[in-house]
Amino acid sequence: MSSQEASSPEALAGRIAQGDVRALARAATLVENRAPESVALLRRLFPLAGRALIVGITGAPGAGKSTLAGALIRQARLRQLRVAVVAVDPTSPFTGGAILGDRVRMQDHYADGGVFIRSMATRGRLGGLAAATADMTLLLDAAGFDLILVETVGVGQDEIDIARLAAVTVVVLVPGMGDGVQAIKAGLFEIAGLFAINKADHPGTDQFEQELRETLALGPRETPILRTVGTTGAGAAELLEAMRGQAARAPNPPWEHRLREMFRERVAERLPLEELRSAAAAVESRQSDPYSVVDRWLERYT
Numbered sequence: 001m002s003s004q005e006a007s008s009p010e011a012l013a014g015r016i017a018q019g020d021v022r023a024l025a026r027a028a029t030l031v032e033n034r035a036p037e038s039v040a041l042l043r044r045l046f047p048l049a050g051r052a053l054i055v056g057i058t059g060a061p062g063a064g065k066s067t068l069a070g071a072l073i074r075q076a077r078l079r080q081l082r083v084a085v086v087a088v089d090p091t092s093p094f095t096g097g098a099i100l101g102d103r104v105r106m107q108d109h110y111a112d113g114g115v116f117i118r119s120m121a122t123r124g125r126l127g128g129l130a131a132a133t134a135d136m137t138l139l140l141d142a143a144g145f146d147l148i149l150v151e152t153v154g155v156g157q158d159e160i161d162i163a164r165l166a167a168v169t170v171v172v173l174v175p176g177m178g179d180g181v182q183a184i185k186a187g188l189f190e191i192a193g194l195f196a197i198n199k200a201d202h203p204g205t206d207q208f209e210q211e212l213r214e215t216l217a218l219g220p221r222e223t224p225i226l227r228t229v230g231t232t233g234a235g236a237a238e239l240l241e242a243m244r245g246q247a248a249r250a251p252n253p254p255w256e257h258r259l260r261e262m263f264r265e266r267v268a269e270r271l272p273l274e275e276l277r278s279a280a281a282a283v284e285s286r287q288s289d290p291y292s293v294v295d296r297w298l299e300r301y302t
Contacts, residue, residue, distance in 0.1 A: 009040040016143050017048060021116070024143050028118050031135045034269065042135055045142035052084075052141040053247050056162035058152045058188070059172035064198045065151050067230030068172060074233060075240045076147050077114055084116045084140040086133060087151045116145065134165055134258055163191035164257040167247040170239070174199045175208035189216070192223050193246055196239055200227035270301050 007026070015023035030038040057065050069085060076083045120133065133150060140148050152162050163169050171192040195216075197209055209225060216223055224242055228235035282288040 009037055009044055012041055013044040016045065016139075019144065021113070024116065024139070027139055028136060031139055032118075032120055032132050034132060038135070042138060045139060048142035048144075049138050050141065052137075052145050052148050053168070053244065054137050054141070054148045054150065054166045055243050055247075056150050056152065056166035056169040057172060058162055058169060058191070059198075060174075061153075063172040063174050064230045065172050068196065068198050068228055068236070068239075069149050069151050071228070071230050071233040071236035072149065072240055073115055075237045077112065079240075081146040082114045082144060083147045083149065084143075084145040085118070085149045085151065086136050086140070087117065087119045088121075088133060088153050116140065116143075133161075134261070137165065164253050164261070167250065167253070168193045168243045170194045170196050170243065172196045172198050173208075173212070175202050175204040189219065189223075193250075194239070194242055195223055195225045196228050196235075197225065198228045198230055200235065201229050201232075267297075267301050271297060 012023050012027055016027055027038070027041055029035075030041065057069055059065055066087065069087075073083050073085070118136065120136065137148050137150060150162060150166060169191050171188045171194070173195060175197065195212065197205060197212070205227065209227070212225060216225075224246075226235055226239050226242060228239055230236075279288070279293045283290050283293060
């Protein structure tokens with residue numbers, strides 16, 4: 001078999017199905033870079049997906065999301081679960097890559113063959129997720145991982161995309177946030193399936209939890225609150241079981257949201273960058289209006 005045949009979508013999909021980690025890493029690069037062959041690969045792998053528990057971990061920067069994810073990995077591995085982590089990080093303005101390295105933050109698991117960790121840069125996308133995050137989770141699901149943790153950037157109220165992707169969304173909070181619960185963005189209350197008060201060994205945890213419970217009591221539904229200490233692993237086992245229990249009771253997010261997003265992305269990818277910049281300049285100078293520009297694009301690309 002030639003090298004070209006060995007790296008074809010069909011061959012790559014077969015190697016991934018057999019547990020080839022190098023093939024998985026190669027495929028992850030294709031998916032993140034939105035390479036044309038990644039679509040053919042994902043088409044072949046799609047029938048194998050649909051079994052993994054996808055969990056979103058979100059919250060403000062500094063809440064200890066990565067440390068808590070590491071504690072969850074340890075608990076999952078004790079249960080013989082294969083774990084994948086997609087850590088979505090801010091983009092470096094110089095290289096276009098992820099600024100924070102997940103292997104630095106989760107280095108304890110780097111040598112574990114049952115753990116696969118991948119960092120992805122947002123590359124300017126809002127909403128807390130990289131553009132290819134959904135495709136990456138599909139790839140990891142098809143590769144046979146039992147638990148997929150998607151750790152988002154931590155951008156606050158805009159961080160709602162994860163709720164459309166994950167079966168369970170864990171919002172990580174910490175006591176001592178200045179104005180307490182009032183400092184939490186409203187969007188996080190809406191997407192939370194579970195609240196994890198991390199760094200719960202810090203002063204003010206009791207008061208913070210009480211304020212959180214009082215605020216949640218005003219909402220339309222009850223949301224479980226758990227205490228964790230990511231650095232020691234305290235509460236991680238209970239959080240993992242709560243995640244699994246909630247996923248067992250609730251269906252996965254409907255595909256209609258993901259299909260709509262995929263359609264938007266595929267159409268946008270057809271648009272040449274220079275044409276986008278030219279149209280933006282025309283709109284900014286009032287030589288054209290944005291509605292006419294978008295209508296022309298829709299006629300051409302749909």
